[in-house]
Each structure stands twice: as structure tokens, then as C-alpha cells.
Amino acid sequence: MAVTGDTVVWVGQDGPGHALHPGADVIDLDGAFVAPGFVDAHVHATATGLHLTGLDLTGTRTAADLLAAVRAAIRPGEILIAHGWDESAWTEPRLPSRAELDEAAGGAPIYLSRVDVHSAVVSTALVELAPEAREADGWSPDGPLTRGAHHHVRTAIRAGITAGQRRRAQDAFLRRAAEQGIVSVHECAGPDISGETDLADLLRLAAEPGRPEVVGYWGEAGAVDVARRHGLRGLAGDLFVDGALGSHTAALHEPYADRPDSTGARYLDADAIAAHLADCTEAGLQAGFHVIGDAGVAEVVRGFQLAEKAVGRRPLAGGKHRLEHLEMIDPDQAALLAGWGVTGSMQPQFDALWGGEDGMYVTRLGSRAAALNPFSTLAAKGVLLAFGSDSPVTPLDPWASVRAAVHHRTPGSGLSARAAFNAHTRGGHRAAGVNDGLTGSLVPGAPAHYAIWDAADLVVATSDPRVQRWSTDPRSRVPGLPPLDPGVPLPTCLRTVRAGQVLYDVFTPSA
Incomplete structure (x- = not known):
């Protein structure tokens, strides 16, 4: 995802992203994920x-x-x-x-x-x-x-x-x-x-x-x-x-x-x-x-x-x-x-x-x-x-x-x-x-309101169909997210951003 100012300008795979935005400041999430900010x-x-x-x-x-x-x-x-x-x-x-x-x-x-x-x-x-x-x-x-x-x-x-x-x-x-x-x-x-x-x-x-x-x-x-x-x-x-x-x-x-x-x-x-x-x-x-x-x-x-x-x-x-x-x-x-x-x-x-x-x-x-x-x-x-x-x-x-x-x-x-x-x-x-x-x-054109979450350990290994899985259908505009089954720890916020401005941050990007 690329952000310019207060707006999301691009979402896609890493390779094209680097090619389209040379010289951009890059943050490696190291397994964390990005989702729209909550209201x-x-x-x-x-x-x-x-x-x-x-x-x-x-x-x-x-x-x-x-x-x-x-x-x-x-x-x-x-x-x-x-x-x-x-x-x-x-x-x-x-x-x-x-x-x-x-x-x-x-x-x-x-x-x-x-x-x-x-x-x-x-x-x-x-x-x-x-x-x-x-x-x-x-x-x-x-x-x-x-x-x-x-x-x-x-x-x-x-x-x-x-x-x-x-x-x-x-x-x-x-x-x-x-x-x-x-x-x-x-x-x-x-x-x-x-x-x-x-x-x-x-x-x-x-x-x-x-x-x-x-x-x-x-x-x-x-x-x-x-x-x-x-x-x-x-x-x-x-x-x-x-x-x-x-x-x-x-x-x-x-x-x-x-x-x-x-x-x-x-x-x-x-x-x-x-x-x-x-x-x-x-x-x-x-x-x-x-x-x-x-x-x-x-x-x-x-x-x-x-x-x-x-x-x-x-x-x-x-x-x-x-x-x-x-x-x-x-x-x-x-x-x-x-x-x-x-x-x-x-x-x-x-x-x-x-x-x-x-x-x-x-x-x-x-x-x-x-x-x-x-x-x-x-x-x-x-x-x-x-x-x-x-x-x-x-x-x-x-x-x-x-x-x-x-x-x-x-x-x-x-x-x-x-x-x-x-x-x-x-x-x-x-x-x-x-x-x-x-x-x-x-999506491109949306205000850059998002949060970065640490969910590296929030994986449920099961074939039980009753276990709730998140939609990965791109048409839903909802990214792949961790399960929220009872007893599973909830995601931890690393960074919160509104209109491109950081509100909260404990996330340290890799060198």
C-alpha cells in the first residue's frame, strides 16, 4: 500500500509498488498487517x-x-x-x-x-x-x-x-x-x-x-x-x-x-x-x-x-x-x-x-x-x-x-x-x-485511515468448518484478517494513522 499525504494512492504487490513509487519511504511490517481504522x-x-x-x-x-x-x-x-x-x-x-x-x-x-x-x-x-x-x-x-x-x-x-x-x-x-x-x-x-x-x-x-x-x-x-x-x-x-x-x-x-x-x-x-x-x-x-x-x-x-x-x-x-x-x-x-x-x-x-x-x-x-x-x-x-x-x-x-x-x-x-x-x-x-x-x-483514493496490527501468533490450525474465517474476496474490500474465535488472543495495535498522520505508534520498521 502506498500513501501520499492523507490519501491511499496505490494497493497491490510489492514489486509493482516499488517500481511505481521509487524513492518512497518503505516500512517493512515484518508479518504485521494493515486494516482500516476503527470507528x-x-x-x-x-x-x-x-x-x-x-x-x-x-x-x-x-x-x-x-x-x-x-x-x-x-x-x-x-x-x-x-x-x-x-x-x-x-x-x-x-x-x-x-x-x-x-x-x-x-x-x-x-x-x-x-x-x-x-x-x-x-x-x-x-x-x-x-x-x-x-x-x-x-x-x-x-x-x-x-x-x-x-x-x-x-x-x-x-x-x-x-x-x-x-x-x-x-x-x-x-x-x-x-x-x-x-x-x-x-x-x-x-x-x-x-x-x-x-x-x-x-x-x-x-x-x-x-x-x-x-x-x-x-x-x-x-x-x-x-x-x-x-x-x-x-x-x-x-x-x-x-x-x-x-x-x-x-x-x-x-x-x-x-x-x-x-x-x-x-x-x-x-x-x-x-x-x-x-x-x-x-x-x-x-x-x-x-x-x-x-x-x-x-x-x-x-x-x-x-x-x-x-x-x-x-x-x-x-x-x-x-x-x-x-x-x-x-x-x-x-x-x-x-x-x-x-x-x-x-x-x-x-x-x-x-x-x-x-x-x-x-x-x-x-x-x-x-x-x-x-x-x-x-x-x-x-x-x-x-x-x-x-x-x-x-x-x-x-x-x-x-x-x-x-x-x-x-x-x-x-x-x-x-x-x-x-x-x-x-x-x-x-x-x-x-x-x-x-x-x-x-483502496486508491480513500483517506489514509488505518491501523497496523501484530497478529503473528494468531493462527488457528484446524479444519473445523465451525471456526470463523475472514473473507479474502478482494471485492469485499476487507483484507485477510486473523480469526476471532473464543479463546484466541486479540490483535495488538502497533500503529494508528488517520489522514496519513500517526496517532499512536510502537511499531519500529526493520532497517
Whole structure:
């Protein structure tokens, strides 16, 4: 492959390449391979960076573990922000009381978000910084805060983060993305997520040389001025139609299996959804929504139907609107969404983390769990798929996401390796409105967005037809890649390049 400036100019065999490009700087990959750079279509940069630089609760398995981690991490004069507990995987599901948290925190404000980031356990000192939480929906005097109460304490957290903390967190996030072969991320910001200042700071930092691209989205209806002010792609991402399954706030038609008195929470109705779609279509912006539960998806479909009557089918489809997560959807709904040109921005690691016969999905939904995250159905109906992590909910690890999409926990719901890889590369670019037929592939004329991977030891010697092999058909524009079978180590990134500029590099060419 030959690159001039920011563009791939030639792909072929070595001999003709040397003849066509005499005097070029040559890098011998010594067994490494080149593939298109990944796109993570749903991230929360500052929250991830705070997670990377702070306290990680993903390894806790009991309330005692969590309290011990808090005691060890408290720093005088600072708010403690930590993430990742998941009581559904604990050996003892009891959460610590607020009194226990207060004792462990020594009077400091602490915010400990659940793995899905839709609820948190907090200390009394943090509640005192957000007294409105006590009167809001989702308030609990002793347990996790959800819904409006959670939004209030999260606002207080944002106000307590210093500019220096924010920059360190965002820098850590961008560096980690580059280390994972990611050339572009879609930041899903909003007034209930991170704040306008946070988004503006992230966009400025990402504009510095040697950074992955950040495509900005703002999850707020009626905020066209915000989108224009920051040059955002759309008013999409986490504009919440509902919540999350783990926190019992995803909107369901039927009650939760483990909470029969609840069908979750729905924050927007079809009329509000339709109005937002129409406003964004007319403004030339992408609209989009966070939607997980089946009742939430049904409301979104009704919203699209109303929006079509208002603006027309062709303009609505031309808006290339998007839906985040889209976990509970049936084939008929998928076909309708495809007709409106909707992108499904999905996270395969959700299934790897919570799927299966004894995972959180089954605990929350019973037999309904098997139908979650139906990648193959969506693809077959023509919905564009764009994969991401929802980091910090799941890690920035695109190869793990591709593997999870291939090896779905429900047989028949996964994708081929080629389709999964495309959803995490070209699909992400298309989801952000780049549909030139080149970006996200390695062909002459394409932007030089690529990563070099060490996969010398990732060889599976077997004739078993069940072992997943990558397509080597040149028409697929997907190079021959290593297997992603369970138990096989994932490739290691050696170099990440965007538009010909090196973002990350540990690769040393041979003399």
C-alpha cells in the first residue's frame, strides 16, 4: 500500500509498488498487517477518561469490596467519581447503604455509577450539593438514584470537576482510543450527560494534531443553536426515549421479570419524537435517540410515522437519522426503520457482557432476553449498523466488539466476521454522514485511515468448518484478517494513522 499525504494512492504487490513509487519511504511490517481504522460510534469521552484515570469498580463482587475500594481512593478536597459496579454479577447482590458509603467516604462527596451509567450510589455529601434530587423522580433515601434524581447529582458532579481534571480525562480517553486502532469516535453529549463546556473542550482537544477525530452529537430537542455553535453533526446520541435494562428504566410493554411492579420509564412520546425528527430534517441535522426497551422502540416507530406525514418520506430518509442501542426490536419494526434510512448504532459487547442463559438480560426479562440485539435481523432488513462501545459502559476494544457480534450469545443473531468488521469501520463513517464509497476501506483514493496490527501468533490450525474465517474476496474490500474465535488472543495495535498522520505508534520498521 502506498500513501501520499492523507490519501491511499496505490494497493497491490510489492514489486509493482516499488517500481511505481521509487524513492518512497518503505516500512517493512515484518508479518504485521494493515486494516482500516476503527470507528467507535458511541462514546462518552470525559466519563471514560475519569474511569481510566480514577477508581475502577468493575472488579468488585460484594458491597464490602466496593466500600474498601472507596476508602482507599478518597482524596481530601476532591469529589470521588468511580464507575463500573454491577450487582447482577456480585456473589452477594446487596448494595451498601448510604450510611455505609458516608462512613467509607469520610464525609466526602462520592458518585459511583452502575455499569450502565443509568443509576448511581452516592454519599450524603453529594446529595447536599444537589438538593433537588430529593424531590425528583427516581430518588431513594438509601438506595441507588435513577431517572431525574440521577440527572441532578450528575449535574452536581460536572460542576465539581475542574478544567484540569477534565483535560486530563479527555486526553486519557483520546490516547486510549488511538492505542486501540480507533481513528474516529462519536461523542454522545447532552445536557444530562456531560454539558456544553465539556463538549467544547473535547472538540478543541481533538482538533490538536495527532488526535482521533471526534464527531460531536448533542442529545437535546430544540437545540439547533448549540449544534450550529459547535459544528455538530446532529442533535442525536443520548436524547433519552427511555433508560437502561440494568437499572430497570428501559421502557417495556410487559413488566420486568425481577420487578413485576415496573415497566421502566419512558421520557419522550411519539409526538415529541416526531417534532424532533421534523425539526432536524428541516435544519439539515441528524436526529437521533437513545432507545432500548420494546415499548420505547414502538414509540420511536410511531414518531417516525408521524414525522413522515409532516416532512415527507424522502426528506425524512435523507436525514440519515440514527438510534442508539436499539436492543429490543422485531423484524417488522426493523423493516420500517430501514425504509426511513435509519442507522442502528449498537454495542455488541452488551450481549457478551449480559447475554446468555444466566446473564443480566435473562434476570431482567426472562424468555424475552433471547431476542435482544438481533444484529442479523437488522442487517437483513437493510438497517445500516454502526458499532461502538458506549464507553465507559463497555471498554474501548473494537476487536472484542467484532468478536461479540460474530459469536452472539443467541444462535442466529450474530453477523459474519466481514459484516461485523464493516459495521465497526465503514459503518461508523457512514453513520456520521460520510458516504463516499471510499472512507473506511483501503483502496486508491480513500483517506489514509488505518491501523497496523501484530497478529503473528494468531493462527488457528484446524479444519473445523465451525471456526470463523475472514473473507479474502478482494471485492469485499476487507483484507485477510486473523480469526476471532473464543479463546484466541486479540490483535495488538502497533500503529494508528488517520489522514496519513500517526496517532499512536510502537511499531519500529526493520532497517
